[in-house]
Amino acid sequence: MKSTINYKRIFSDILDQKYPEKKEICKDLLNKEILSTIDIIDLNKRIFDTVDEKTESFNQNHKAYNQSSVLYILDYQKQNRLNNSQVAKHFKLSRYTLRKWKKRYLV
Structure with missing residues (x-):
């Protein structure tokens, strides 16, 4: 279990x-x-x-994000019309990570 x-x-x-x-x-x-x-x-x-x-x-x-969290972040970006740099700064991520997530989840 x-x-x-x-x-x-x-x-x-x-x-x-x-x-x-x-x-x-x-x-x-x-x-x-x-x-x-x-x-x-x-x-x-x-x-x-x-x-x-x-x-x-x-x-x-040491942060780890599951699929629902990644989709939440990408949706947040779309709703607020932010670029990768702005979202990365807001959630304290790298721009590369965002780019990788977009490629994986928004294809």
Whole structure:
């Protein structure tokens, strides 16, 4: 049997134990039925303010996106009429990654 990570419970416990003052700003995301990868990244930003550039760089190198998150990002680009550079900056991705996703998913 495959186990899945219960991010709602993890983030709720973190908020209860360490950051109760940030519960209100995270409530809308934690009330969702299913958390997407984008939601998890957003929750992480809301709870843990990035301290330094080294930590930010490390975290950026270890992000993984599933197909639904990639399609969300590409749809966001289309809806807001942004170029690759603008979307890459907004989601902290490389332009090459966006180009690769477009080639794979929007052919």
